[in-house]
Amino acid sequence: MSDVSENETDAKLQGTVWVQDVSFIDSVPRWIAMSFVFAVFIGIWQFVTGFGFVSPIILPTPWETLQDMIFVGKNLLSGGYLFSALWITILEVIYGFALAIAIGLSLGILVGETAFGEKAVMPYLVAIDTMPKVAFAPLFVAWLGFGIESKVALAAFIATFPIVVGTAAGLHAADENARMLFKTLGASRLQTLFKMKFPAGLPQIFTGLKIGAVGVMAGAITGEFLGGGKGFGEQIRVAASQLNTPRVFSLILYLSLVGLALYLFVQFTQRKVVFWHTERVGSDDG
Numbered sequence: 001m002s003d004v005s006e007n008e009t010d011a012k013l014q015g016t017v018w019v020q021d022v023s024f025i026d027s028v029p030r031w032i033a034m035s036f037v038f039a040v041f042i043g044i045w046q047f048v049t050g051f052g053f054v055s056p057i058i059l060p061t062p063w064e065t066l067q068d069m070i071f072v073g074k075n076l077l078s079g080g081y082l083f084s085a086l087w088i089t090i091l092e093v094i095y096g097f098a099l100a101i102a103i104g105l106s107l108g109i110l111v112g113e114t115a116f117g118e119k120a121v122m123p124y125l126v127a128i129d130t131m132p133k134v135a136f137a138p139l140f141v142a143w144l145g146f147g148i149e150s151k152v153a154l155a156a157f158i159a160t161f162p163i164v165v166g167t168a169a170g171l172h173a174a175d176e177n178a179r180m181l182f183k184t185l186g187a188s189r190l191q192t193l194f195k196m197k198f199p200a201g202l203p204q205i206f207t208g209l210k211i212g213a214v215g216v217m218a219g220a221i222t223g224e225f226l227g228g229g230k231g232f233g234e235q236i237r238v239a240a241s242q243l244n245t246p247r248v249f250s251l252i253l254y255l256s257l258v259g260l261a262l263y264l265f266v267q268f269t270q271r272k273v274v275f276w277h278t279e280r281v282g283s284d285d286g
C-alpha cells in the first residue's frame with residue numbers, strides 16, 4: 001500500500017515539474033545561425049549589385065570587396081603603409097578606451113554613491129551626451145592639435161557616458177540587506193563601496209564597458225575624418241574622395257574586426273571576473 005502511495009506521489013511531483021519549451025530558432029547552434037545570416041546578407045548584396053539596382057560607384061560587389069580585402073590584408077601582413085595606419089588607429093582606440101574607463105568609473109562612483117553626484121553632476125552629463133558628438137571634433141582639434149591626442153580625446157568622450165551609467169546603475173543595484181549587514185558590522189563607507197557594492201555591480205559595469213568599447217572606435221575614426229591624421233580613418237577619407245568604394249568597404253570591414261576584438265576582450269574579461277553571472281538568451285549555444 002505504501003509503495004502505491006509513493007508512486008502516486010512521484011507521479012504528482014513529476015507532473016508539477018516546470019519544463020521550459022525551447023523554440024527551434026533558439027535551439028540552433030550559434031555557428032549555424034551566424035552562417036545563415038551571413039549567407040543571406042551576401043546573397044542580398046550580390047542580388048542588388050549584380051542586377052544593377054545600385055551603381056557600383058556607390059556599392060561594390062562582394063567579389064570586388066573581397067579582392068580589395070585580400071590586397072589590404074597582404075599590405076598589412078607585409079608591414080606596408082596600411083599597417084602603420086592601422087596601428088595608429090589601434091593606439092587611439094586603446095588610449096581612448098583606457099581614458100574613458102578611468103573617467104567613467106570615477107564619475108560613475110560619484111553619481112552612484114553620492115547624492116551630490118546624482119543631483120548636480122548627472123544632469124550635466126546627460127545634457128552633454130545628448131549633444132551631437134561630431135560637433136565636438138573641431139573643438140578637440142583646436143584644443144589638442146592634429147596629432148593623436150585629439151582623436152584619443154574624442155574617442156574617450158564618446159565612450160565615457162555608457163561607463164558612467166553602467167557604474168552608477170551597478171552601485172544602485174546593491175542589495176539593501178547586504179548593505180545593512182555591512183553597516184551593522186561597522187564597515188566604513190569606503191569598505192562597503194569596494195567590498196560589497198562594486199563587486200555586486202560588476203555585471204552592470206561591464207555592460208557599460210561593452211557599450212563603450214563599441215563607441216570608442218567610432219570616436220577615433222570620426223576624429224580622423226574631421227581632424228586629419230595618419231590612421232585608417234584618413235585612408236578611408238582618401239579612398240572615398242577617389243570614389244574607390246571597394247577600398248572603403250574593405251577598410252571598414254577590417255576596422256570592424258578591430259572593434260569586435262576589443263568587444264570580445266571585454267566580454268572575455270567579464271566572464272573571468274564576474275564568473276557567477278551569466279548572460280543567456282534562449283538556450284545554450286552548441
